[in-house]
Amino acid sequence: MASMVVQLLGFFLGLLGLVGSVVATVLPHWRRTSYVGYNIITATAYMKGLWMECVWHSTGIYQCEVHRSMLALPPDLQAARALMVLSCLTSTLAVLVSSTGMKCTRCARRSPTKHVLAISGGVCFLSAGMLCLITVCWTTNDVILDFYNPILPEGMKYEIGMAVYLGFVSACLSLMGGAVLCWNCEGRPGNALPLHLPRHHHPPPPPVLSTLNTPAPPYYPPAALNGNRTPSRTSVSSSGYRLNDYV
Numbered sequence: 001m002a003s004m005v006v007q008l009l010g011f012f013l014g015l016l017g018l019v020g021s022v023v024a025t026v027l028p029h030w031r032r033t034s035y036v037g038y039n040i041i042t043a044t045a046y047m048k049g050l051w052m053e054c055v056w057h058s059t060g061i062y063q064c065e066v067h068r069s070m071l072a073l074p075p076d077l078q079a080a081r082a083l084m085v086l087s088c089l090t091s092t093l094a095v096l097v098s099s100t101g102m103k104c105t106r107c108a109r110r111s112p113t114k115h116v117l118a119i120s121g122g123v124c125f126l127s128a129g130m131l132c133l134i135t136v137c138w139t140t141n142d143v144i145l146d147f148y149n150p151i152l153p154e155g156m157k158y159e160i161g162m163a164v165y166l167g168f169v170s171a172c173l174s175l176m177g178g179a180v181l182c183w184n185c186e187g188r189p190g191n192a193l194p195l196h197l198p199r200h201h202h203p204p205p206p207p208v209l210s211t212l213n214t215p216a217p218p219y220y221p222p223a224a225l226n227g228n229r230t231p232s233r234t235s236v237s238s239s240g241y242r243l244n245d246y247v
Contacts, residue, residue: 004103006184007118011098014125014177018091020170021132025084028054028064029161031143036154047161050081076142080135084167087131091174094124098181118181125178129171136167 028049045056054064067073073081098121100107101114140160147157 003184006180007102008104010122010125010177010180010184011095011102012177013173013180014091014094014098014121014128017125017129017132017170017172017174017177018088018095020166020173021084021088021091021128024132024136024163024167024170025050025088027161027163027166028052029163030080030139031158032161034147034154034157034159036157046158048158049161049163050077050084076138080139083131083135087128087135087174090124090128090131094121094128094178097121097124118184122178122181125174125181127178129174129178132167132174133171136164136171139164 026049028047028051030050031048033045033047044058047054047056052064052066054062056062070078070081097117099105101117101119101121103114107114143158143160143164146152147159149157
């Protein structure tokens with residue numbers, strides 16, 4: 001029962017990581033305008049995401065424009081897109097596989113591959129968390145380098161947006177969920193066949209029969225030889241049985 005609760009905990013942590021990764025991928029708040037120098041007082045704010053750019057006016061109006069050309073984007077943005085999409089797909093696969101391999105589900109019950117499916121789901125959660133973590137770390141590094149670049153004008157400097165922080169949290173949740181699933185699924189059900197057999201498994205030697213002190217079986221002459229001897233006169237005249245008739 002305790003292991004089932006731990007599995008559910010790991011599954012829901014990974015599921016929250018999936019939801020956070022999807023939301024972070026869609027949001028345009030990866031980079032926002034930096035209010036430094038002459039940009040301290042401004043009527044507009046610019047935000048850049050993986051799929052669109054948005055402008056926020058002081059009147060409360062949002063205007064967003066989707067990136068029309070994928071090949072015209074910088075290489076770091078294209079890589080961030082690909083990594084986040086792979087992270088979301090891997091998390092979705094992890095949810096499907098781990099839900100099949102958990103003890104609380106009826107799928108593949110009494111099968112030796114059930115715990116393997118749970119471990120595979122945990123590994124997929126770990127992979128998805130690593131992909132998301134690499135993306136947000138890469139974006140954070142680029143934003144920091146551009147911010148402290150003295151050649152870059154102040155109007156073109158950006159700060160870390162809220163989607164990056166959400167990506168950090170989602171990556172941590174996916175990593176924790178995958179680690180819990182992999183750690184908790186080390187045992188196998190009792191009625192399942194073992195996956196690993198011992199390498200050196202020799203059959204027991206056959207029993208050795210000792211013939212030193214075994215008595216010999218009694219000897220009985222064949223019944224066909226009993227009638228080859230000629231009966232004596234005494235044995236014919238007598239109505240009783242004699243020893244000579246049988247020796």
